[in-house]
Amino acid sequence: MSAAVPENAPEHCPGTNSEQAGKVDACAGCPNQQICATTPKGPDPDIGVIRDRLTGVRRKILVLSGKGGVGKSTFTGQLAFALAVDPELQVGVVDVDVCGPSIPRVMGVEGERVHQANTGWQPVYAADNLAVMSVGFLLRESADAVIWRGPKKNGLIKQFMKDVDWGDLDYLLVDTPPGTSDEHLSLVQYLREAGVDGALVVTTPQEVALADVRKELNFCRKVGVRVLGVAENMAGFVCPSCKGESDIFPASNGGARRMADEFGVPFLGSVPLDPLIGKSCDHGVSFVEEYPESPASRAFLDVVAALRAQLD
Structure with missing residues (x-):
């Protein structure tokens, strides 16, 4: 991982940390050429600082998806709530979706x-055992736009890893933006010595989403991040009145289960779309605690149990 290769890199990419990054013929035409050529090379002294800062964090999980709008932040927030139900567990959530920080509202x-x-920096606490950090806490108004280039975004992500006093945590969940670009490469680099236990990859059933999520799985393979499993969100619609389910996004090519089989990674389960999930996120409460009888609650808890089984 010392010479991480972006998912969309040319065939003979020397790697983002190479002294030749952005300078060889293979880099011509690559959208990352200028960034690679101008970024300082060599060991980053802050990587060791991050390792020491996160010594007390037992599990570090990236929540990823190559596609926006699949419910990644919803999964991160509700997973954190579900874990924090156990008062013996200490849970943290760090929101590195710098331009679209939705975790403060969800939590x-x-x-x-x-x-x-x-x-x-002291994180904000959604509960006694549930710590949260997001760029949303640094904005004057929640509607303020974050108009930053890559280096400034990456600098903030490094601060969240290096300067936040997380203390002792059982789980640190990292909510990432869609894609496989700067933020994702930076996370893998910054956490190289601290260690990443793996990634939870979120998708919806339809092929237009799966096509992008496959890129995320390839990204994990290239940079050496273990895929803990794939979770399928919005896999059907649950009627709040009769609890009946119907397909909204048909899985025309087998959905997330088939994709997981293709890549040889665990399939953690499917969670149907329930309007009460959106309501819970808008009000910043735990869906599984507020609506335990919903089929979506039971499905979500099954995904959480499968994820913990992969970790344990």
Whole structure:
């Protein structure tokens, strides 16, 4: 991983950390050429600092999807709530979707502010055992646009890893933006020594989403991140009145289960679309606690159990 190769790199890409990055003939025409050529090379001294900062974090999980709008942040937030139901567990969520930070609202901590202490930035607590960090806490108004280029976004991600006083955690969930670009490469680089336990990849059943999610699975393979499993979201619609289910996004080519089989990674399960999930995210509450009788709640808890089984 010392010479991480982007998913969309040319065939003979020397790797983003190579001294030749952005300078060889193979780099001509690559959209990352200028970034690679101008980024400082060699060992990043902050990687060791990040390793030491995260020594007390037992499990580090990336929540990924190559496609936007599949419910990745919803999965991250509700997974955190589900884990934090156990008072013996300490859970953290870091939102590195810099341009679209939705975790503060999903977790019910919108409008909170980050405080600086002598041990570093203090995360915001959604519960006694549930810590949250997001760029949303640094904005004057929640509707403010974050108009940053890659280096500034990557700098903030590094700060979230290096300067936040996470303390001792059983789980740290990292909510990422869609795609396989700067933020994802930076995360893999920054956490190289601290260790990433794996990635939860979220998709919806239709082929237009699966086509992009396949890119994410290839990204994980190329940079050496273990795929803990694929979760299929919005796999049908649950009527709030009769609890009946119907397909909204038909899985025309076998859906996420078939894709997981193709890549040889675990399929964690399918969660149907329930309007109450959206309501829970808007109000920043735990869906599985508020609506335990919903088929979607039972399905979501099955996904959580399957994910924990992969970790344990």
